Every structure is written in C-alpha cells, then in structure tokens.
Amino acid sequence: MTTTAATRPTFSVDLWWIPRAIVLGLLAFAIFGPLANLVLWTVTERWYFPHALPLEYGVSYWGRVFSPRGTAMESLTNSVVVAFLTVALAMALAVPAGYALARLKLPWRALIMLAFLIPQAFPNLPVYVNIARLFYQFGLNGTVAGVVLVHVTHGLVYAVWIATAAFSAIDRELEDAARSIGASPLRTFRDVTLPLAAPGLLASAIFVFLESLDEFTGSYFVGAPDVNTMPLLLYTASSGGNYQIASITAVLLLIPSVGFMLVVERFLKSDVLSKVGH
Structure with missing residues (x-):
C-alpha cells in the first residue's frame, strides 16, 4: 500500500504563541515584579548595588517593626x-x-x-x-x-x-x-x-x-x-x-x-x- 502526496499528513507549527508569550511575560513582570521585589526586601538583611539578590536574609527587621520601642x-x-x-x-x-x-x-x-x-x-x-x-x-x-x-x-x-x-x-x-x-x-x-x-x-x-x-x-x-x-x-x-x-x-x-x-x-x-x- 502506497501513500500519495495528497493523503500524506502535514504538520504545521503555530508561531503566534511566541509574541503572545513575550507579551504575557512582560505583563506578568510589570505586575508581579515590583511585588516580588517588595516581598524580598522584607526578608533582607544586607542588599546593595551591584548585587542582583540580597547578600544576607533574615527577619530581624520584623522584630524592629513590632518592638515596643x-x-x-x-x-x-x-x-x-x-x-x-x-x-x-x-x-x-x-x-x-x-x-x-x-x-x-x-x-x-x-x-x-x-x-x-x-x-x-x-x-x-x-x-x-x-x-x-x-x-x-x-x-x-x-x-x-x-x-x-x-x-x-x-x-x-x-x-x-x-x-x-x-x-x-x-x-x-x-x-x-x-x-x-x-x-x-x-x-x-x-x-x-x-x-x-x-x-x-x-x-x-x-x-x-x-x-x-x-x-x-x-x-x-x-x-x-x-x-x-x-x-x-x-x-x-x-x-x-x-x-x-x-x-x-x-x-x-x-x-x-x-x-x-x-x-x-x-x-x-x-x-x-x-x-x-x-
């Protein structure tokens, strides 16, 4: 049994997902990026430029916030x-x-x-x-x-x-x-x-x-x-x-x-x- 070109299955790749993914990724970063940075600062002990992430983590500042003084x-x-x-x-x-x-x-x-x-x-x-x-x-x-x-x-x-x-x-x-x-x-x-x-x-x-x-x-x-x-x-x-x-x-x-x-x-x-x- 032979398969002709007319009946041969064709495969197509939808490349529209790439710009959609980029747009959704940028939108998610714009919304959740500042929130993630905010949450990260709440558990940071030391963090300064040019380091991308905190150098030391901790919760001592939470104690300062809720201390009696x-x-x-x-x-x-x-x-x-x-x-x-x-x-x-x-x-x-x-x-x-x-x-x-x-x-x-x-x-x-x-x-x-x-x-x-x-x-x-x-x-x-x-x-x-x-x-x-x-x-x-x-x-x-x-x-x-x-x-x-x-x-x-x-x-x-x-x-x-x-x-x-x-x-x-x-x-x-x-x-x-x-x-x-x-x-x-x-x-x-x-x-x-x-x-x-x-x-x-x-x-x-x-x-x-x-x-x-x-x-x-x-x-x-x-x-x-x-x-x-x-x-x-x-x-x-x-x-x-x-x-x-x-x-x-x-x-x-x-x-x-x-x-x-x-x-x-x-x-x-x-x-x-x-x-x-x-």
Missing part, C-alpha cells in the same frame, strides 16, 4: 482607628444622602452628585494645605478628629455614589408592597430597603476604609507629627533609605487591601455597578 504598632493602631471612625462618619452621611438621591425627585440632582466629585477634581496638595491652615484656626491640626474629617471629605464620593447605586438597584415595588400592608416608611426602610442595599453599602464602607487606610497627603498636612499613621511611617522609612522597614509597612498595608477587595468583588453585584452615576 518602635512606632509601627502605634501607627497601625492609629490607622485602623482613623479608618473605622472615617467609615462610621462617612456612612452616617452617605446612607441618607444616597437614599434621597436614589428615591426622591430632587432638583439639581446631577449637580449634587457632581459636587461630591469636587474634592477629587483638584490636586490634593493645594487642597490639603488650605485645609491644614483652616484646621489650625480651629485647633484640629494634630488631632485624630482633624485627620478623620480630612479622610471623610476624600472618601465621601465613594460612599455616596455607591450608596446611591445600591438604593437605585432596589425594585420600588418591594417597598410599595410593604407600605400597602401597613408598614410605616421607617419600618419599610429598616426591614426591606436597608437589608437589600446592605451588600452595596458594605462595599461602599470597604472602599472608604481602604481609602482612609492608604491616605497620605491629608494625614501628613493635618495629622503629622502628632497622629502618625502607616502611610506616614512608610514615607519616613523610605525617605530615610530604610527599605526593609518601608517594605514591611507596605506589606502590612497591602494585606487588608487585597482581602477587602475580594470581599467587594463578591458583594458588589453588576446591577449595583450599572447604577453608579445614574
């Missing part, structure tokens, strides 16, 4: 306390504001929504310099209350916009059904509206918490040096050339950010996201 625990405590207070105040303002913007026929509604973006529309530096001058007149500089107020002004846009989207995504007929069987407006809001909006409100609170946890400029101009936070500690360590302390601080800030973003991805549904800005 260090400021890391104080900074971490301040950051967490300020973040929780910021969330409490921002959500206390955002829940009624979001419900009103979602349910009431307010005049100039679009302009009101746009007004919450004003703190984001200008460079942070001149805004916080002027806020610091204003707070100095009222004795708020160097206080936790002053830092919380600055963080609230910065995070309120996320709180209000996401809260408005969460309430807008709720079917009005569910509220009308509760009212038709005798529920008061307050009970309807408490038993129907608020539980349905809870996932979106939780996502909003997490965004505000992470924004407060990572806020540097406002904390620097209003709180430093009396209210020391983790971003301020990170800045101080980096400017002083202590990359081990700076890297450990960055990792401590990165862990809750990644964890909370996974929670946001689970609870912030597509129907809520479609209502943001509407």
Whole structure:
C-alpha cells in the first residue's frame, strides 16, 4: 500500500504563541515584579548595588517593626482607628444622602452628585494645605478628629455614589408592597430597603476604609507629627533609605487591601455597578 502526496499528513507549527508569550511575560513582570521585589526586601538583611539578590536574609527587621520601642504598632493602631471612625462618619452621611438621591425627585440632582466629585477634581496638595491652615484656626491640626474629617471629605464620593447605586438597584415595588400592608416608611426602610442595599453599602464602607487606610497627603498636612499613621511611617522609612522597614509597612498595608477587595468583588453585584452615576 502506497501513500500519495495528497493523503500524506502535514504538520504545521503555530508561531503566534511566541509574541503572545513575550507579551504575557512582560505583563506578568510589570505586575508581579515590583511585588516580588517588595516581598524580598522584607526578608533582607544586607542588599546593595551591584548585587542582583540580597547578600544576607533574615527577619530581624520584623522584630524592629513590632518592638515596643518602635512606632509601627502605634501607627497601625492609629490607622485602623482613623479608618473605622472615617467609615462610621462617612456612612452616617452617605446612607441618607444616597437614599434621597436614589428615591426622591430632587432638583439639581446631577449637580449634587457632581459636587461630591469636587474634592477629587483638584490636586490634593493645594487642597490639603488650605485645609491644614483652616484646621489650625480651629485647633484640629494634630488631632485624630482633624485627620478623620480630612479622610471623610476624600472618601465621601465613594460612599455616596455607591450608596446611591445600591438604593437605585432596589425594585420600588418591594417597598410599595410593604407600605400597602401597613408598614410605616421607617419600618419599610429598616426591614426591606436597608437589608437589600446592605451588600452595596458594605462595599461602599470597604472602599472608604481602604481609602482612609492608604491616605497620605491629608494625614501628613493635618495629622503629622502628632497622629502618625502607616502611610506616614512608610514615607519616613523610605525617605530615610530604610527599605526593609518601608517594605514591611507596605506589606502590612497591602494585606487588608487585597482581602477587602475580594470581599467587594463578591458583594458588589453588576446591577449595583450599572447604577453608579445614574
């Protein structure tokens, strides 16, 4: 039995995987390269140019960070306390504001929504310099209350916009059904509206918490040096050339950010996201 050229199997090699692999490799390096370098610095004892890898590994700098004489625990405590207070105040303002913007026929509604973006529309530096001058007149500089107020002004846009989207995504007929069987407006809001909006409100609170946890400029101009936070500690360590302390601080800030973003991805549904800005 003979095999003709027409029936002979042919083999082809797809060479498109080469540029794809190069692009994916470069993208992975751009994303994970800095993170790998950050993690490597956290376990480095000695590392200097021109060596590509650390000369000595260890965890002694972790002990320095969490030692009683260090400021890391104080900074971490301040950051967490300020973040929780910021969330409490921002959500206390955002829940009624979001419900009103979602349910009431307010005049100039679009302009009101746009007004919450004003703190984001200008460079942070001149805004916080002027806020610091204003707070100095009222004795708020160097206080936790002053830092919380600055963080609230910065995070309120996320709180209000996401809260408005969460309430807008709720079917009005569910509220009308509760009212038709005798529920008061307050009970309807408490038993129907608020539980349905809870996932979106939780996502909003997490965004505000992470924004407060990572806020540097406002904390620097209003709180430093009396209210020391983790971003301020990170800045101080980096400017002083202590990359081990700076890297450990960055990792401590990165862990809750990644964890909370996974929670946001689970609870912030597509129907809520479609209502943001509407």
